[in-house]
Amino acid sequence: MSDSTQSAEPRATNMDLLRFATAGSVDDGKSTLIGRLLLDSKSIFEDQLEAVEASSVSKGYDYTDLALLTDGLRSEREQGITIDVAYRYFATPNRKFIIADTPGHVQYTRNMVTGASTADLGLVLVDARQGLTEQSRRHAVILSLLRVPHLVLAVNKMDLVDWSQEVYDKIHREFTQFATKLNIPDLAVIPISALAGDNVVNRSENMSWYSGPTLMHHLEHVHVASDRDLVDVRFPVQFVVRPKSDEHHDYRGYGGMVAGGVLKPGDEVVVLPSGMTSKIAGIDLFDQEITEAFPPMSVTVRLEDDVDVSRGDMIARVKNAPAPSQDIDAMVCWMTNSPLKPRQKLAIKHTTRTARALVKDIQYRLDVNSLHRDQDTKELGLNEIGRVQLRTTVPLLCDPYSKNRTTGSFILIDEATGITVGAGMINSSS
Amino acid sequence: MTNTHVDYQLSQLDQLEAESIHIFREVAAEFEKPVLMFSGGKDSIVMLRLAEKAFYPAKIPFQLLQIDTGLDFPEVLETRDNWVNRLGVRIVVASIDDAIANGVVIDDGKTSRNRMQTATLLDAIEENGFTALFGGGRRDEEKARAKERVYSHRDEFGQWDPKMQRPELWSLYNGRIHAGEHMRIFPISNWTELDVWDYIGREQIEIPNIYFSHQRRVFVRDGMLMSETPLNPTREGETVEERTVRFRTCGDITLTGCVESTASTIPEIIDEVSIAKLTERGATRGDDRFSEAAMEDRKKEGYF
Ligand SMILES: Nc1nc2c(ncn2[C@@H]2O[C@H](COP(=O)(O)OP(=O)(O)O)[C@@H](O)[C@H]2O)c(=O)[nH]1
Numbered sequence: 001m002s003d004s005t006q007s008a009e010p011r012a013t014n015m016d017l018l019r020f021a022t023a024g025s026v027d028d029g030k031s032t033l034i035g036r037l038l039l040d041s042k043s044i045f046e047d048q049l050e051a052v053e054a055s056s057v058s059k060g061y062d063y064t065d066l067a068l069l070t071d072g073l074r075s076e077r078e079q080g081i082t083i084d085v086a087y088r089y090f091a092t093p094n095r096k097f098i099i100a101d102t103p104g105h106v107q108y109t110r111n112m113v114t115g116a117s118t119a120d121l122g123l124v125l126v127d128a129r130q131g132l133t134e135q136s137r138r139h140a141v142i143l144s145l146l147r148v149p150h151l152v153l154a155v156n157k158m159d160l161v162d163w164s165q166e167v168y169d170k171i172h173r174e175f176t177q178f179a180t181k182l183n184i185p186d187l188a189v190i191p192i193s194a195l196a197g198d199n200v201v202n203r204s205e206n207m208s209w210y211s212g213p214t215l216m217h218h219l220e221h222v223h224v225a226s227d228r229d230l231v232d233v234r235f236p237v238q239f240v241v242r243p244k245s246d247e248h249h250d251y252r253g254y255g256g257m258v259a260g261g262v263l264k265p266g267d268e269v270v271v272l273p274s275g276m277t278s279k280i281a282g283i284d285l286f287d288q289e290i291t292e293a294f295p296p297m298s299v300t301v302r303l304e305d306d307v308d309v310s311r312g313d314m315i316a317r318v319k320n321a322p323a324p325s326q327d328i329d330a331m332v333c334w335m336t337n338s339p340l341k342p343r344q345k346l347a348i349k350h351t352t353r354t355a356r357a358l359v360k361d362i363q364y365r366l367d368v369n370s371l372h373r374d375q376d377t378k379e380l381g382l383n384e385i386g387r388v389q390l391r392t393t394v395p396l397l398c399d400p401y402s403k404n405r406t407t408g409s410f411i412l413i414d415e416a417t418g419i420t421v422g423a424g425m426i427n428s429s430s
Numbered sequence: 431m432t433n434t435h436v437d438y439q440l441s442q443l444d445q446l447e448a449e450s451i452h453i454f455r456e457v458a459a460e461f462e463k464p465v466l467m468f469s470g471g472k473d474s475i476v477m478l479r480l481a482e483k484a485f486y487p488a489k490i491p492f493q494l495l496q497i498d499t500g501l502d503f504p505e506v507l508e509t510r511d512n513w514v515n516r517l518g519v520r521i522v523v524a525s526i527d528d529a530i531a532n533g534v535v536i537d538d539g540k541t542s543r544n545r546m547q548t549a550t551l552l553d554a555i556e557e558n559g560f561t562a563l564f565g566g567g568r569r570d571e572e573k574a575r576a577k578e579r580v581y582s583h584r585d586e587f588g589q590w591d592p593k594m595q596r597p598e599l600w601s602l603y604n605g606r607i608h609a610g611e612h613m614r615i616f617p618i619s620n621w622t623e624l625d626v627w628d629y630i631g632r633e634q635i636e637i638p639n640i641y642f643s644h645q646r647r648v649f650v651r652d653g654m655l656m657s658e659t660p661l662n663p664t665r666e667g668e669t670v671e672e673r674t675v676r677f678r679t680c681g682d683i684t685l686t687g688c689v690e691s692t693a694s695t696i697p698e699i700i701d702e703v704s705i706a707k708l709t710e711r712g713a714t715r716g717d718d719r720f721s722e723a724a725m726e727d728r729k730k731e732g733y734f
Contacts, residue, residue: 085577087619419596
């Protein structure tokens with residue numbers, strides 16, 4: 001038997017990662033498209049494909065329904081629809097992809113918000129025959145609210161409109177016009193046929209008028225590393241590492257994930273909320289000392305002075321630190337049946353800090369289809385999004401969500417049931 | 431000092447590692463009594479490595495828990511002991527046979543070892559008051575897992591309710607539980623089988639040697655190659671012969687099949703996995719083959 005600790009040349013050491021969220025209305029072809037991406041990138045195993053072929057036959061279909069590859073839980077299989085976020089994985093030689101597959105219907109807005117929260121890119125599907133619908137606009141609105149930096153509009157079922165450039169152009173035009181009202185830094189509109197495979201992985205022979213990239217090519221090359229904030233140092237302290245062993249008697253380090261900026265030994269830093277200053281003595285990544293730490297690395301930071309630092313604190317730069325605040329103005333997506341109302345008290349989790357929050361006011365409810373601000377409603381129902389003022393029991397160390405998706409986000413928890421009931425994106429704090 | 435990346439780009443394996451370390455620290459900070467479910471297989475070894483890194487130079491601040499089925503591969507137990515000794519962690523072993531002897535689990539001759547494993551586990555959780563259990567489940571393994579959260583809530587009966595899952599946003603995990611409930615935590619949810627192998631190769635860590643190609647006396651049952659062992663007597667018509675094989679998962683010796691393989695190094699395994707035609711479960715786990723919804727059913731009952 002061989003030695004079990006062989007060294008290996010890693011496949012592609014610098015293979016990077018793209019997380020993307022998909023959205024589409026029922027029957028736009030989302031599951032077929034994902035099945036196609038998995039199949040054409042050879043991420044489907046034979047036993048999975050055989051199971052799907054067998055179910056397709058038993059259902060009396062003429063072709064293998066790729067959509068069956070991606071539906072998970074039995075209740076969903078029975079209803080034949082996707083009702084929760086499902087995660088899928090595939091890789092090409094230089095990039096690994098994590099798909100957050102989210103349901104499109106308005107009653108699942110919270111699932112879409114969830115899927116979009118971690119996405120670098122949002123993929124919205126439309127049926128070329130129907131063009132832009134209220135649903136597709138809503139999907140774009142949600143992705144933009146969640147500050148997903150890249151958006152792809154995939155115009156699907158081009159085979160059913162005779163591969164018509166006119167149809168594509170019209171959808172493209174309408175969408176670009178609508179997108180000016182939103183925050184979409186990068187947009188690509190790609191005509192495809194998920195069923196036939198045109199412009200998914202392989203370039204279409206039916207649409208020579210289209211000169212842009214295939215969907216897969218776009219996913220493989222979209223540049224995401226620069227989407228992170230590398231300027232403003234934000235290090236939420238997660239865990240205090242104190243070995244209390246003879247060997248590391250005086251070791252005291254602060255474990256956490258870098259949320260923004262680049263940390264270096266020697267940097268002058270401030271610890272919030274206390275406001276005490278010190279210098280970074282060293283940064284450890286397991287048993288190595290490193291010269292720089294940047295998002296999203298999990299590291300352990302040591303300080304020169306013996307200042308009092310605990311979980312929930314934040315390390316930032318002396319001249320660039322968030323102002324601690326108890327008054328939070330945020331867009332909140334409500335995720336549970338009983339509505340959010342003023343004067344309600346909830347638990348709030350922001351970075352590594354947990355506090356209680358009082359709902360002071362609900363300013364308006366945002367109609368995610370029309371972007372209309374409804375100022376008459378004074379509550380938020382399930383799947384509704386609105387602008388909310390909160391007062392917290394302790395100061396939060398936050399940034400606007402538009403600046404930093406980590407230090408600008410929070411979740412709300414019902415204190416009695418323990419359930420996550422809301423997701424918030426901070427506009428400002430004062 | 432090591433110089434990090436000039437272009438401020440983290441490789442996908444480094445990103446996965448950072449995410450998993452974040453999860454370990456979050457749980458250690460927020461839960462009263464976490465424990466790491468250690469099966470001795472490659473996924474739980476990767477978890478252990480990540481936990482080691484998360485708290486270094488301090489020791490891992492929680493115990494390990496193993497369910498002793500009495501049907502484990504001896505090679506797996508040996509590797510387990512090496513890891514436990516090196517890291518200086520405590521391991522709680524809950525044995526199915528003890529649970530049967532104590533009347534916690536009833537062996538009626540009809541219930542599979544797998545079901546009894548679940549009951550033994552739930553009993554160990556209750557007895558020790560564990561509030562969070564790290565498991566090595568990955569979302570790429572099986573359809574039912576694809577929708578499971580990193581923090582997966584279990585009620586007082588250890589049951590999972592797929593319809594009542596809490597939304598999980600950004601990297602903000604909600605660890606609230608009521609007395610008697612617990613949370614299953616899956617720190618390597620976003621890893622694929624290949625990622626696990628890449629990481630084992632990169633970190634050069636010890637895994638049970640049954641993962642590597644070796645000579646073994648095997649027989650064919652239900653289309654799978656099973657190991658000859660007194661624990662799993664051959665039936666009529668089954669003939670034992672020596673073949674060159676390796677295991678893709680380490681489970682119950684009576685249910686876990688091996689594959690013919692000459693892959694004896696990690697790069698060779700990676701090559702083999704990259705072109706494999708069957709999922710690791712489909713290929714070699716008898717316990718998952720009964721029905722398409724088998725996994726989902728067992729999970730609802732409190733199995734991993
Ligand atoms: N003609 C054609 N049919 C498609 C295409 N993509 C999907 N479909 C069909 O549209 C139907 C709905 O697709 P499905 O993937 O289940 O949609 P989902 O509800 O968005 O997941 C199925 O019958 C698919 O075969 C396409 O590009 N062309």
